[in-house]
Amino acid sequence: MAYMQLVAAANAEHRDVTGAALGRRTLETGKRDTGMGRILIILVFLAFLGFVALLGYAYSGFLQPEVQNVTQPIDLDLD
Template sequence: MGRLLKLLAFLLVVGFVLLVGFAYLGDLTPEQSDVSTPVTLDVD
């Protein structure tokens, strides 16, 4: 049972380190571009 708790603690620490590393190094900013669509208005 102790080995299982050690493994779980180890996985939690590794997961936290990877999450922090991804937060600092991961660049997920979307590419931005202007979108324009012409609109025809039928006004009588």
């Protein structure tokens, strides 16, 4: 019975002095469920995805330079 009350208290919405909700606690970790952590994870994932896309684009051959022969006659003044 006491365990169920603790679980209910852990999952309850926490409020500050003014009564504004601070966030919910998760049952598994007991930590607050904040959006900043999710945003950071999403940004890291997008950066990794962009790096993989750039790597794939580079290996695809679209970044190879055009090759052309350049010849220029020179005059050697050996006299």
